Amino acid sequence: MGSKKVKAIAVRGTKEIPIFDPDAFMDVYHDFWKELSPNDCVDIFHRPWGVAGDSLATDYIKTMGGLAVKNDQGFDEEVPSFDIGSATIRKLLVRPMSCFSCGLPSCSQLIAYGDTVLKMHTGSIIGLGSNFGITDINAIMELHKIWTELGLDVSVSPTISWTIEAYQRGLITKDDTDGLELKWGDPQIILKLVHKLVFKEGQFGELMAEGLKALTEKYGGEEFALHVKGLDITLVPSRSMYGMGLAYAVNDQGADHCRIYPPYPPNADAVPEHIELPFDVEKAAIRDIPDEKAKLIKWSFDSRAVLNCLTTCVFLSRGKLFSDFSYFARALTAATGTEYTHDELMKIGEKICNLERSYNVLNGNASRKDDTLPKRYLNEPFKSGGSIGMVVPLDRMLDDYYKARNWDMATGRPTQEKLLELGLDFVVEDFKNRGVWS
Amino acid sequence: MKIHMVYLVHFHDLAGKDEELLELDIETADDLIDYLESKYPGMGMLLRREDGSAQPYNTAILNRKGERAQFIKDFSVGLADGDHVTLI
Ligand code: SF4
Numbered sequence: 133m134g135s136k137k138v139k140a141i142a143v144r145g146t147k148e149i150p151i152f153d154p155d156a157f158m159d160v161y162h163d164f165w166k167e168l169s170p171n172d173c174v175d176i177f178h179r180p181w182g183v184a185g186d187s188l189a190t191d192y193i194k195t196m197g198g199l200a201v202k203n204d205q206g207f208d209e210e211v212p213s214f215d216i217g218s219a220t221i222r223k224l225l226v227r228p229m230s231c232f233s234c235g236l237p238s239c240s241q242l243i244a245y246g247d248t249v250l251k252m253h254t255g256s257i258i259g260l261g262s263n264f265g266i267t268d269i270n271a272i273m274e275l276h277k278i279w280t281e282l283g284l285d286v287s288v289s290p291t292i293s294w295t296i297e298a299y300q301r302g303l304i305t306k307d308d309t310d311g312l313e314l315k316w317g318d319p320q321i322i323l324k325l326v327h328k329l330v331f332k333e334g335q336f337g338e339l340m341a342e343g344l345k346a347l348t349e350k351y352g353g354e355e356f357a358l359h360v361k362g363l364d365i366t367l368v369p370s371r372s373m374y375g376m377g378l379a380y381a382v383n384d385q386g387a388d389h390c391r392i393y394p395p396y397p398p399n400a401d402a403v404p405e406h407i408e409l410p411f412d413v414e415k416a417a418i419r420d421i422p423d424e425k426a427k428l429i430k431w432s433f434d435s436r437a438v439l440n441c442l443t444t445c446v447f448l449s450r451g452k453l454f455s456d457f458s459y460f461a462r463a464l465t466a467a468t469g470t471e472y473t474h475d476e477l478m479k480i481g482e483k484i485c486n487l488e489r490s491y492n493v494l495n496g497n498a499s500r501k502d503d504t505l506p507k508r509y510l511n512e513p514f515k516s517g518g519s520i521g522m523v524v525p526l527d528r529m530l531d532d533y534y535k536a537r538n539w540d541m542a543t544g545r546p547t548q549e550k551l552l553e554l555g556l557d558f559v560v561e562d563f564k565n566r567g568v569w570s
Numbered sequence: 571m572k573i574h575m576v577y578l579v580h581f582h583d584l585a586g587k588d589e590e591l592l593e594l595d596i597e598t599a600d601d602l603i604d605y606l607e608s609k610y611p612g613m614g615m616l617l618r619r620e621d622g623s624a625q626p627y628n629t630a631i632l633n634r635k636g637e638r639a640q641f642i643k644d645f646s647v648g649l650a651d652g653d654h655v656t657l658i
Contacts, residue, residue: 174626180579180658188658191578195631195656196639218578219588401626420638518639 152469160462168235173451174402184218185241189254191217197518198372200263202316203293206514214262216269245273258367259286263293265316282330290358292325303351308336355507361386371509375425377524381503384492392432393446398454407455422525426532434481483554486546490559493545500544571651581657584610600645631656
């Protein structure tokens with residue numbers, strides 16, 4: 133598509149999508165709404181989220197000491213001056229906003245900016261604010277507006293913040309940046325850098341557009357390059373939340389936080405008696421111990437894979453819906469006429485994750501060596517603040533993860549036993565033919 | 571002792587402010603909640619159920635200099651001068 137300059141193919145249908153059992157479908161639909169009603173849904177974020185949107189996550193991350201400041205160099209004394217969060221956003225609020233037909237009242241917030249409105253997210257507040265050392269909400273909104281116009285997402289932030297840190301460390305100079313002097317906290321400099329990146333201005337702009345991997349191959353500085361498997365981190369913290377650290381590392385796509393959302397285990401009060409979770413909920417919720425994180429993350433990947441296939445929002449799987457997939461099984465059964473259960477959906481999720489992993493094994497970037505994090509998150513502990521001393525204990529969690537998956541500990545590859553158990557015989561054949569296990 | 575309070579979302583609406591410094595003669599988080607309930611009626615039940623356990627809907631986070639931030643799940647936990655408590 134790229135070589136033909138095709139950006140998208142739109143397909144429109146004109147017929148109704150038939151539902152096998154409309155009454156049963158509406159029954160479960162109402163159950164979804166009831167479960168997600170703010171009065172019934174047991175989830176620590178559901179209610180406050182409904183009022184303040186996801187800008188609240190900035191407050192939470194900052195309070196826990198995990199805010200990414202200046203290329204996520206570690207919590208420092210400047211963080212308290214970054215006081216932009218839900219309170220700031222609520223003062224600028226025009227109206228809350230959610231996706232069409234969503235049960236969550238306001239994932240994002242429309243806020244006033246001059247004579248226009250912007251749809252603000254916590255990703256912009258952190259990615260275009262604290263990660264660039266910018267503390268002025270007006271500057272953040274201007275960057276957000278330009279980011280949106282240019283069609284960028286927040287994952288460009290680590291490329292730009294790496295560039296500034298590399299400049300400060302002397303890895304790149306004015307000769308590389310076409311005379312631009314780089315420093316933190318200056319929105320004009322950020323704008324010049326982003327223009328270079330988007331319009332591939334000069335040799336340096338070309339390299340920036342290729343991303344962090346290309347930049348570090350030329351200049352070094354891999355130890356503070358915030359990407360996993362070439363995908364820039366979206367700045368949902370991992371050093372201050374070990375579970376998220378493991379999830380980023382083992383995700384075959386790289387640093388995509390959405391594969392395991394929400395990034396915490398279900399609330400014990402919201403797990404129905406008939407659901408047996410494969411991990412200890414209380415321990416899994418403690419962010420600064422490695423215990424139970426592997427089992428939690430395996431379960432999260434498997435269950436979220438199902439949600440992604442159902443094309444429903446992973447964000448919305450809260451309250452009982454977080455752990456009890458019989459709601460989704462009932463909806464799928466009613467829609468298709470094929471009987472599904474909670475257990476079957478979980479098995480399907482596990483199969484998807486193993487198939488995906490196997491594909492990447494065959495294509496070269498799924499191994500223990502690739503399942504890693506930016507070195508900063510492994511070697512540079514927070515010096516102060518609410519996450520003081522934390523670095524991700526990845527090796528221990530990787531062992532636990534491969535064990536939970538029944539994958540080979542040394543290579544991180546699915547075992548024959550696991551693939552056969554999941555009915556992936558054709559993958560076993562393929563692995564044998566290509567000598568993957570030999 | 572001096573406790574720095576941060577009020578977010580519903581807590582902000584009840585307190586009518588983003589934050590404040592409280593000077594109190596208390597020992598535990600339970601004492602703090604009692605005080606908050608007397609000052610801002612309704613705030614206590616947003617945090618604590620009738621049986622004294624933590625509400626699953628809202629969160630209190632304790633920040634103490636030199637220590638990691640932690641959720642306050644057991645309200646018998648002792649507070650210290652200079653603590654920051656954030657209510658979400
Ligand atoms: S929960 Fe999901 S569907 Fe609902 S508003 Fe948020 S992103 Fe959209």
